[in-house]
Structure formats: C-alpha cells, structure tokens
Amino acid sequence: MAPGATGSGRPPRQPGRRRAAKAPLLGGDIGRAAYKRRFRQECRTEMATALAPLSSGLAVIYTILLVLVLAFADRGDWVFLLPLTAGSAFAFFLLRLGVLESPRASRATIAILLLAILLVLTGAALQLTITGNATHTTALGIVALAAGFLVLNLFALILVEVLVALSFAAAVWLNPSAEGWVQAGAALAFTIGVSFVVFNVRMRGVRRMAELRIGDERHKTVLSRSFNEAQESERRFRMLSTAAFEGIIALRGETIRDINPAGAEIFGRPAPELVGASTAALGRTEDGRTLLDALTASGHQVEEFPFRTLTGALVDLEARSRKTRFHGEDALVVTVRDVTERRRHEMERARLNRQLTLILESTGEGILGLDADARVTFANPAAGDILGRPAEALDGMDHATLLHPDHACPPECPIRDTVVKGQTHAVIAERFATPFGKPIPVDYVSAPMLDQQAVVGAVVAFRDISERLEVERLKDQFVSVVSHELKTPLTSMQGALRLVDAGKLGEIPPQAARMIHIATENTARLIRLVQDILDVERFRAGRVMLEPEPVDAKAVAERAYDTMKPLADARSVVLKKRVDHITFQADSDRVLQALTNLLSNAIKFSPDKGTVQLVGQRDGDHIRFEVRDEGPGIPADQAERIFERFHQLDSSHARKFGGTGLGLAICRAIAVAHGGTIHVESNARRGSTFILRLPIDGPDAVDPGTEPTAQSPHRACHDAQAKTPVHGRST
C-alpha cells in the first residue's frame, strides 16, 4: 500500500467501486471511529500523492503562460518568476519519475508542495512589488489551497477554489485584459482539477479501505491459521525432540542452533549453555577433532567413536547427521547416542565369545552341538579330529549318519533321547563311526540344550578312549600274567612250607620250625595280597561278574564266623554273632568275602579279650550287617578314606596284623556292586561299627560284569562322582 503507487494522479477506474465502497461502511466488525480515522489517513496519503504533481504541473503551466504574457507585453518583471517556474518543474519531474515513491513519499510530497507554495508566494510577492496589479488573486488562491490542504477539508477547499475562480471571472469581467483572462483560466482549471482530484481521491480512499478490509480479513484468517499450524508443528517438534532418547543437535556451520535435553545430557552441560556455542563446546574426540569434523570425516554416516566431553567424561558416541535447510540456510541435524554401555557390553560379549571359542577349540574333548532334529550345528576341532573329518564338514550332518557305526539310530539311542526328552546321558565305551570304517571307542555325555524349559537341541561331548582301552587291555594282560606267574611259585612255596610247618615231613629243630613258620605265614600273606590286588583290579575293571542267588543271611554269617573263628581264638578275641534268617538276593561268595574281610579287620584291631560282634537284621528293603569291635576307633576324617585302596591308618598295622590295605576297598566294591553301601561309625572309646547294607532284592538288573557298552546310561550319567571301582555301580 505504498502511497505513491498511483503517483500519476490518475487512478484506474474500476467498475464495482461504488458497491465496493459501500459495503465496508455499512457493516463489518471494525469500529466506526477506527474506520474513519483509518479512512482519513488513507485519503490524506492519496491526496498528497495526487495533488503534488497536479499542483506542480499547474504551477509550471501557469508561470509559463504568465512569463509569455508579460514578455509579449514587454514587461520586465517576468524574470522574477523564473525561480517559481524552476522549483515547480523540479518537483513535478521528481514525482513523475517516481523517485519519491517510497514509504515516506507522502511526507516528501508535502515538503515539495510546501516548497512550491513558497516559491509561488515569493513570485507573487515580487510581482506585486514590481507591478502592483491584479496578482493578489494568485496569492489568495494559493493561500486558500494551502489552508484547504492543511485542514484537509476538501469541500471547503473546493468551495474556496470556486470562490477564487469566480473572483477571477469577476475581475476580468470588470477589467478585461489578456493577463486577467489567463489568471481566470488558470484559476478555473485549477479549481476543476482540484475538484476532480478530490473526488477521485475520495473514491480511491473508499476503495482502498474496502481492499484493506477484505485483505485484512483474509490476511487475518490466513495468518491465524498459519500461526496455529506453526505453533502446533513447533509443539510437536518440541515434544519429539524433548522426549527423544537420542541427542539431537541442529548445527549451522560450526554453531549449535539447538540441542535437545537428551543431547545436553550426553555432553554433560545444560542446553542453554550450548545453544549458540561452537561444536567445540561439546568436547573432542580422542584425536582432537570436534564432533562436526569427525562427522565430516566419516561422510556423515553412522560413526562410532570415543568422545571426551568438556566435563572430562569419556563416552562412546554413535553419531550420524543429515543436511537440511533451516530458516533458508544450510544446516546440519546431528543425532548422537551414548553407546558407552552398549559398547561395554559388546566388548564383554566379544571377550566371552573369544574365551568360549578358545575353550572350545583348545579342549581335547570333541564337542558337537545338535539341533532339535539331532543334526550337527556346531563341531569343535577336536570333534573333527576324533571323527576323522574336518570340523566344518560335520555341519548339518545327522547324528545317526555321523556317529552310529551302522549309520542308523539304535532303538534306545541316548542322543536321540536327549534331543527328544531332554534327558542327560553319560555313556561309557560307545563306538562312533569314522569314515575309515573302523569305529572309534568313545565315552560321551549327551546333555540337552534348554531354552525356557524347551529342548532345542543337545550337546554331545565325547572323548577318544582308544588309548585308555589299550592301557586297560595291557593291564588286564598284566594282571592275568601276574596272577599266574606269581601264584604258581607261591603255590609251590606255600605247599612246601605248609607241609614242613605242619610237621608232616618229620621233626625239625625248634628254631628251624620257627623260621619255617614265619616263612609260611608270610607266604600266606603274600598270597592274600596278590589275591586282594587281583580282586580290587577286577572290581575296578568291572570284570567281577556277580552271580546273584537267594542267600540266607544267617547261613552266610555263620560261614564267615566259622572262617574267622580260628583267627579270633588265636588273638583271644571273643567273636559273637546275632543274625536273623533273612533271604536276600546276592552273590554269596562275595558277601562272604565282605563279611570275612570285616571280621578279620575287626579282630585285628581288637584289644586282647575284646569282643567282635556280627549282627544281621532287616533294615527296610535292605539287609544290614554290622561288625562291631572295641578297637581304637577311627578318626572322623579317616572314616571315608579307609575304604580307599592301600589305605592304612598306620602302616605298621599292615606288618603287625598282616593286612593288605585292600580289604575295605574290596568290601566297598562288593557293596557297590550289589547296589548297597558300606560305611563306618566310630567312637574312640567304644570302637568302630562297620555297616554293610545290601538291597534285599539284589543288585540292579544290569550286570556290572558285562562289557561296559551295555551300561545303563541313566545310572552312569547321574553319578557325578563315578570314582568308585565298579563301572556303573556308583552310589
């Protein structure tokens, strides 16, 4: 609405201007007083714009005509009008050229007008002074114009102009002269022009107001809508950026334009401190780059780097950025995330992974991971080595094809059972297939992989036991040789000595007889030792085949009693027995051996005239034998160890009592082989009680003497302490 927009003073006519002019005046929500004030303002601007060129133009024409008339009349006073002419022309051309069409044009126009008026007044005053005639009307008109203009009462102005014109006309009528006509014509033209302009201006003012009003409304609506939208969008953005877990930073160049709370938190400084600061205020990477530099270097891709904030904290940042426009300028939006914790976890996980991998790769045990279909999903190098294929080649193979020598799953395959039912199985001396045809002997444990109670697969850990089997074979051979090669000479020795010792071959001198006796006793001891060693070894190797049969407890106890009675008598030990008639399922020779060992042990450790008692009674579904002595007792810390092989409380006992240190180990082996237990309860004052408990129903159906391949996997696998000598028979 630049006031000088129609500086030509000729506003374009518009067909609907009347209607347009009325509407805003009759209704609308703009207050009437405010409207009038605004209207007047508009009119003043318009009129100033319109009148300036008009008055200037008229002034120019008027002075030119006046100069011409005076010059023709050969009057010398025309020169005085030159300044007036020049000033008017100057103002006119300035306006025409539009130089003054600017927000301040109306005020400038007024200034020019006043200048023109001043010049006209000067001219009139000069004329009056020199010629002293008629021109007073000019001054009068100009004064009226100025007054009208200043008060801005257009009707008064028009009225004054009309009066001026009439006075000119009257002056010419009364005193006709060329000068008079010119003056009258000028006044008339001036009046018509001004009237025309005034009406035009008024019309224009009304139209402008209408435009203004409509524009106002529209503008207001648009403005309000866009304002609301902007506000909503701002609110949304704020909410998102405030709630975001990621730090969001808006950069313009190096300068931080905005940062959200999460971002401020990462860098450890309040957001207001950072806004407006350079990116250096956030901190630097370890190699001294700012965040922006680091991003630029990475091509604004996702980048993870350690970053030291200005607060000194070292954080692992994940940053990425995107170029965007911000208030019409290039800007960079950076999102940052503190991944310190995540990275720490990742490092920890990587470390654990590495460790696990190392463990899996370094272990000598073959380890196979199987999925729910019992197919290999993992194999460590040892597994490959043992199975004779590269570990990678095992991937995806079915366990049956891979492991079972006939490439088919046997009906009770422990591995399948693990995968299907989640049962853990420890299997001894199984055979796994190899591509070379000869199956390889292994021990293995097949354990389920559980994911929230569900079986998702199995881990089979196995070990090549070829070497162990070979050692066992050699040992068996050795034992067999020893049993023969030692026993044969011992048989001769004992036979010969016993015959002499018993006096069957005639009288010998007492000292010789004593020596022969010592030799006989020690030979017997040597024989017992050899026999015990063989027994222990055979139990340990699982080569003792029990021959369970119904055994009467009383009968077997009596046999043991009878066997040990001579030893008890020899040691002045009272041997008592109180055993019930109970029939139980057991290998009677082995039970006898155990009871004999226990009695022998008790007798050896009994004091002179001490009592050894053998008690047998039912104890639930077990038969319970007790052998009580009145010996020195066994320290609590030895109560278990005495059942180990070659364990003697005091090595001198062996010599003194002729023990081998194997008797209790054999007793335990026998107990375990029957599915029973043996332990000792001891008291230093009252002696010891050895308690042998054997199940009435006999040993488990599985025979420990058979080849270990037929082991009950259940029994073996649940036995974490399978150190006892008999396979598959641990407690």
Added chain:
Amino acid sequence: MRHVLIIDDDEDIREVAQLSLEISGRFQVTSAADGQSGIEAAARDRPDVILLDYMMPEMDGPATLGAMRQRAETRDVPILILTARTATGLEAEVRGLGAQGLVEKPFDPLTLADLIDQRMGWT
C-alpha cells in the same frame, strides 16, 4: 587207594601236590609235565581223577581236556582243573568242557586231598 594223575608243567607244583596227596595216605599219585604226555599217561593208567593245569605252554588245559574227551580211553576219566586264574565264570567254563570242577591255586597242601574228595563227591 585212588589214583591221581597230575598234569602240570611246573615241576615244583607237581612235587608239592604229589607229596600232599601221598601224605594223606588215600592217594596214589603219578604225574606228567605236559598235555600230550598226560594224555598218554591217562590212556595207559586210567587214573581215578586227573588234576589238569589250566595254563600250560603248547597244549594247555582246555586243549588237553578236549583231546582226552575225544579219546575213548580217556573219555570218562574225571578231571579237575588246577588253575591260578580266578576269573568269574571259569568253573562254568571248564564244566562246559567236560571237567568235574576246579581246584584253585594256591591250594593248601594239608587239605588238598579233602578238597579232591569233596569235589569228586567221594566223602
């Protein structure tokens, strides 16, 4: 007086066993040092019982036992296997081969005669 034939490669064993049995006064004892000569002796003498060592070089106890069971002269001679082995099931094994039982080494020379009587059911 019953006749016992002892077949054992170990001379000392033969001697001790022979003496042990002779002292009892109930047995007349002859002996052989290997399976082959044992078979010959058995076929010739028809002893009441043979004590046959299980483990012998060349022809061992079971082989000798088998050979004797093949020959008409020795088919019915009772045989007790003399052994240092104590493996479970050994008695069943030798009975399966046609022996009457086991006599384990080391044996007690004072009770060997009783043991044989017992094994043979002669008491």
